[in-house]
Amino acid sequence: MDDKPVDKEKILKELSEFHKLDYDYSDGRILGSMCTEAHPFAKEVYFKFLDTNLGDPGLFKGTKLIECEVIKSIGELLSIDNPYGHIVTGGTEANLMAIRAARNHARKYKGIIDGEIIVPESAHFSFKKAADMLNLKIVEAELDENYKTDVESVKKLISDKTVAIVAIAGTTELGLVDPIDEISKIALENNIYFHVDAAFGGFSIPFLRKIGFDLPVFDFSLPGVCSITVDPHKMGLAPIPAGGILFRKEEYLEVMAVDSPYLTVKTQSTIVGTRLGASSAATYAIMKYFGKEGYCNIIRNLMDNTIFFKEELEKLGYEVICEPELNIVAFNHPSIETNELAEKLGARGWKVSVAKCPVAIRIVLMNHIKLNHLKELLEDLKEIF
Numbered sequence: 001m002d003d004k005p006v007d008k009e010k011i012l013k014e015l016s017e018f019h020k021l022d023y024d025y026s027d028g029r030i031l032g033s034m035c036t037e038a039h040p041f042a043k044e045v046y047f048k049f050l051d052t053n054l055g056d057p058g059l060f061k062g063t064k065l066i067e068c069e070v071i072k073s074i075g076e077l078l079s080i081d082n083p084y085g086h087i088v089t090g091g092t093e094a095n096l097m098a099i100r101a102a103r104n105h106a107r108k109y110k111g112i113i114d115g116e117i118i119v120p121e122s123a124h125f126s127f128k129k130a131a132d133m134l135n136l137k138i139v140e141a142e143l144d145e146n147y148k149t150d151v152e153s154v155k156k157l158i159s160d161k162t163v164a165i166v167a168i169a170g171t172t173e174l175g176l177v178d179p180i181d182e183i184s185k186i187a188l189e190n191n192i193y194f195h196v197d198a199a200f201g202g203f204s205i206p207f208l209r210k211i212g213f214d215l216p217v218f219d220f221s222l223p224g225v226c227s228i229t230v231d232p233h234k235m236g237l238a239p240i241p242a243g244g245i246l247f248r249k250e251e252y253l254e255v256m257a258v259d260s261p262y263l264t265v266k267t268q269s270t271i272v273g274t275r276l277g278a279s280s281a282a283t284y285a286i287m288k289y290f291g292k293e294g295y296c297n298i299i300r301n302l303m304d305n306t307i308f309f310k311e312e313l314e315k316l317g318y319e320v321i322c323e324p325e326l327n328i329v330a331f332n333h334p335s336i337e338t339n340e341l342a343e344k345l346g347a348r349g350w351k352v353s354v355a356k357c358p359v360a361i362r363i364v365l366m367n368h369i370k371l372n373h374l375k376e377l378l379e380d381l382k383e384i385f
């Protein structure tokens with residue numbers, strides 16, 4: 001730290017030098033991120049609420065009401081009238097809360113001490129962090145030939161130590177939706193907590209279904225589903241950080257509650273103490289601003305781009321891994337090794353990411369990637385071919 005105060009102009013200049021090293025969403029070169037540039041209106045609102053702290057909701061009663069409204073609105077999208085939950089920092093924290101709720105619930109009501117969670121191979125690595133922090137063992141369910149959770153594998157892995165089953169609505173690597181209705185039945189039959197990670201798909205599948213896309217039900221209308229992660233800062237176009245965790249019953253929050261003596265509330269169930277109210281306010285604003293109609297238009301456009309890109313890739317001779325269900329296309333060159341192809345694209349300024357299961361280039365067609373960017377990318381892919 002400097003000994004003396006530094007002039008604002010100088011600080012801003014220094015910061016902008018750092019900022020210049022960052023990629024900018026508007027260049028259309030960030031091709032592997034599940035985040036995107038937040039809408040300017042959401043950013044404006046975010047700034048207004050920067051000082052609010054939802055960790056102490058008695059001091060910020062209005063902002064707390066906003067959070068409740070946001071959870072209710074997201075709940076409506078996920079077929080539940082009275083959800084319980086919070087706006088948190090992202091999918092990782094949301095998944096951690098869900099698994100913590102499941103573990104504590106199983107400990108309290110079933111006496112399970114050394115628990116296990118059944119998580120598909122395709123799950124986001126946040127579950128590894130959750131298992132590590134919560135002292136749980138991960139048992140990995142296999143994928144079927146379509147890269148979706150194999151239901152038989154889940155059944156086989158259930159034991160008297162299972163505290164939760166996880167399935168994904170919009171996998172990180174391929175954007176696929178698991179057979180959540182079948183897994184919900186299994187979870188119910190075995191009286192096991194079932195969490196759906198819809199961090200990516202939660203803000204698009206409901207709208208895609210509305211405009212006629214043939215996607216399966218993944219939400220609270222399935223009786224086995226106990227909690228859902230859905231991230232406003234991914235497909236919701238809210239500013240980072242904004243994750244969402246919704247629970248079917250209040251008791252899942254209650255089993256995580258600890259006393260919070262010096263605050264305006266007696267207990268706290270969230271992992272984080274001091275918590276941004278700005279994320280809730282910005283999410284509230286952007287959900288109102290777009291409405292269902294706005295989100296339907298955005299996702300329709302993204303799916304048009306996805307299908308265009310996939311078809312053009314095939315025309316060039318690239319091998320597309322699977323039919324896209326959401327706005328992700330994964331592909332390989334018939335002979336160039338995947339990491340080498342990623343390097344070649346990187347050398348041309350494209351920031352692609354490589355999926356692990358199966359190994360493939362993975363392009364997430366977020367809102368900052370426009371048709372002209374895709375055409376430029378296809379030109380480069382044609383030259384590389």
Ligand SMILES: Cc1ncc(COP(=O)(O)O)c(C=O)c1O
Pocket residue numbers: 034089090091092093095124126168170171172197198199200231243
């Ligand atoms: C399905 C899924 N779950 C969870 C996460 C973690 O979200 P975050 O990076 O916001 O913590 C991601 C991130 O991409 C994801 O795709």
